Amino acid sequence: MTTADALAGAPGGRGFLDRVRRGSAGPVAVVLAAIVAIWYLGAIQLNTPRIVDQYGRDGRATWTFAELVADSWSMERPVLPAPHQVAVELKKSVLDIAVTSRRSLVFHAWVTMSSALLGFAIGAALGIALAIGIVHVRTLERSLMPWIIASQTVPILAIAPMIIVVLGSVGLVGLVPKAIISTYLCFFPVTIGMVKGLTSPEPIHLDLMRTYSASTAQTLWKLRWPASLAFLFPSLKVAVALSVVGAIVGELPTGAQAGIGARLLVGSYYGQTVQIWAALVVAAVLAGLSVAAVGGIERLALRRAGAQP
Amino acid sequence: MTAIVSVESGRAAGKPRAGAAPGTAPGTVAVEIRGLNLTFQTADTPVFALSDIDLTIGRGDFVSLIGPSGCGKTTLMRVIADLQKPTGGMVSVNGVTPEIARLRRAYGYIFQAPALYPWRTVIRNITLPLEIMGVDKAERLSRAKRVLDLVNLGGFERKFPWQLSGGMQQRVSIARALSFDPELLLMDEPFGALDEIIRDHLNEELLRLWKRTGKTVVFVTHSISEAVFLSTRIVVMSPRPGRIVDVIDSNLPADRTLDMRETPEFVALAHRVREGLRAGHSYDDR
Numbered sequence: 001m002t003t004a005d006a007l008a009g010a011p012g013g014r015g016f017l018d019r020v021r022r023g024s025a026g027p028v029a030v031v032l033a034a035i036v037a038i039w040y041l042g043a044i045q046l047n048t049p050r051i052v053d054q055y056g057r058d059g060r061a062t063w064t065f066a067e068l069v070a071d072s073w074s075m076e077r078p079v080l081p082a083p084h085q086v087a088v089e090l091k092k093s094v095l096d097i098a099v100t101s102r103r104s105l106v107f108h109a110w111v112t113m114s115s116a117l118l119g120f121a122i123g124a125a126l127g128i129a130l131a132i133g134i135v136h137v138r139t140l141e142r143s144l145m146p147w148i149i150a151s152q153t154v155p156i157l158a159i160a161p162m163i164i165v166v167l168g169s170v171g172l173v174g175l176v177p178k179a180i181i182s183t184y185l186c187f188f189p190v191t192i193g194m195v196k197g198l199t200s201p202e203p204i205h206l207d208l209m210r211t212y213s214a215s216t217a218q219t220l221w222k223l224r225w226p227a228s229l230a231f232l233f234p235s236l237k238v239a240v241a242l243s244v245v246g247a248i249v250g251e252l253p254t255g256a257q258a259g260i261g262a263r264l265l266v267g268s269y270y271g272q273t274v275q276i277w278a279a280l281v282v283a284a285v286l287a288g289l290s291v292a293a294v295g296g297i298e299r300l301a302l303r304r305a306g307a308q309p
Numbered sequence: 310m311t312a313i314v315s316v317e318s319g320r321a322a323g324k325p326r327a328g329a330a331p332g333t334a335p336g337t338v339a340v341e342i343r344g345l346n347l348t349f350q351t352a353d354t355p356v357f358a359l360s361d362i363d364l365t366i367g368r369g370d371f372v373s374l375i376g377p378s379g380c381g382k383t384t385l386m387r388v389i390a391d392l393q394k395p396t397g398g399m400v401s402v403n404g405v406t407p408e409i410a411r412l413r414r415a416y417g418y419i420f421q422a423p424a425l426y427p428w429r430t431v432i433r434n435i436t437l438p439l440e441i442m443g444v445d446k447a448e449r450l451s452r453a454k455r456v457l458d459l460v461n462l463g464g465f466e467r468k469f470p471w472q473l474s475g476g477m478q479q480r481v482s483i484a485r486a487l488s489f490d491p492e493l494l495l496m497d498e499p500f501g502a503l504d505e506i507i508r509d510h511l512n513e514e515l516l517r518l519w520k521r522t523g524k525t526v527v528f529v530t531h532s533i534s535e536a537v538f539l540s541t542r543i544v545v546m547s548p549r550p551g552r553i554v555d556v557i558d559s560n561l562p563a564d565r566t567l568d569m570r571e572t573p574e575f576v577a578l579a580h581r582v583r584e585g586l587r588a589g590h591s592y593d594d595r
Contacts, residue, residue: 212441213414213441223426226428227428306430
């Protein structure tokens with residue numbers, strides 16, 4: 001049951017709005033179609049001035065609206081490419097080219113994801129470790145928490161080049177520096193969520209552990225940890241999406257040879273907007289799939305933990 | 310008398326102190342309380358939660374603490390369980406301080422709420438204390454099955470707590486407390502949240518359980534009929550400051566049925582409890 005279901009009250013509503021709230025396939029398709037339509041209209045709006053300029057340079061005096069629209073949707077370097085142009089580029093660079101080729105987006109996606117996932121793994125572990133420390137040692141809460149919060153107020157774009165340079169000077173290049181930037185972004189939501197989660201057990205549940213003379217470690221593993229799972233997974237979803245962003249940002253300042261970030265850079269050097277958009281779509285899909293994967297693990301874990309269906 | 314003052318208790322006192330207070334044969338006293346005081350320091354005035362409590366609970370007794378809200382009955386129980394430190398006086402549980410008794414897992418505590426861990430099945434909730442105490446797996450399961458049968462919940466092993474009614478959940482929590490076989494059961498209004506029909510049923514079941522296991526039970530309640538029906542001894546408490554106003558030894562026979570609540574003996578005991586409550590100003594307007 002979703003929040004929208006609860007808002008809609010009885011699930012029997014037959015009207016269009018009721019079906020929109022329930023998220024039936026039809027209305028979802030309508031919303032998607034509306035977004036695509038707005039995109040196409042935007043492409044006309046943004047691209048036609050340059051088409052008209054071109055017509056002027058070609059000496060064409062008259063043109064029909066249909067010609068104008070058709071041309072605005074098929075420019076080689078449009079301001080805003082039309083969806084089908086992006087789709088064609090995606091098909092070419094994802095499906096038609098061997099994945100080992102440098103022109104394959106799958107290759108670049110893999111480069112980015114490998115560092116994003118490494119960074120996510122380190123970040124999640126670091127976030128959990130920090131939260132366990134903060135929950136158990138009051139000094140750590142006082143001394144670490146301000147730094148943890150301050151770390152997130154620094155723009156990642158400003159600090160990423162420095163991290164890359166500093167790590168490069170000690171001989172760390174390639175995958176690890178990018179992963180560190182992902183880690184920098186994604187430990188934070190995990191720490192915040194887990195501090196909340198590890199302190200979520202009710203006093204009566206903690207008293208019970210005390211009556212058994214349970215050790216701090218036993219209380220952690222048998223009570224605090226399982227109680228925190230409901231808080232861990234939403235944090236991990238935020239973190240995994242951030243780790244993709246971090247990996248891409250990490251590819252920008254070094255002029256990386258491979259990865260989604262590298263594709264974005266190359267695309268912008270040569271004004272290849274279609275290529276940029278295709279890379280953006282792949283980045284969004286990667287982040288979406290990662291979040292969905294964490295969501296899947298969450299459902300399995302919570303079902304094992306006896307969550308009410 | 311060897312004063313075992315809780316406020317001074319510590320892990321240093323690793324060895325058990327010898328026996329109970331003088332005058333009582335060792336091994337017959339489960340809980341001994343002398344001159345117990347507990348004061349909460351609040352911003353403006355101190356709150357006297359417990360004042361000059363003297364109480365002896367014999368081994369195998371079923372003792373009820375009854376009184377209105379705020380009379381300190383739950384606080385007294387928490388002091389016995391070492392969940393709360395007293396500010397003065399002497400408490401001994403099985404002849405040692407409450408802390409040492411807790412470290413020795415001398416008692417099972419049953420809270421007002423079942424306090425089951427929602428991510429554990431019934432059987433794993435019951436084996437929780439055994440896991441903590443390092444009992445091996447086969448032994449854990451066999452003990453859990455035994456206590457589950459004791460509370461008539463055989464067959465519910467794989468259910469999660471939310472799949473059980475409130476009364477069944479509380480029975481699971483009783484089974485969990487019995488699983489490691491403590492000599493002392495501390496029950497803090499265990500049936501307070503249940504309806505009267507289920508409460509009657511569980512009261513009968515609890516009496517049977519007590520007779521079969523021979524445990525010492527300390528039972529907090531604010532139901533007069535529950536206290537009289539269950540107890541061999543009723544301790545009437547009153548608030549502000551929390552103190553004992555009467556201790557009543559029950560003359561009811563050991564075999565009790567719910568029908569017995571209409572007998573003159575039962576009514577007389579209930580009347581005396583009510584008198585004690587009135588003497589403690591429990592019925593005054595506040």
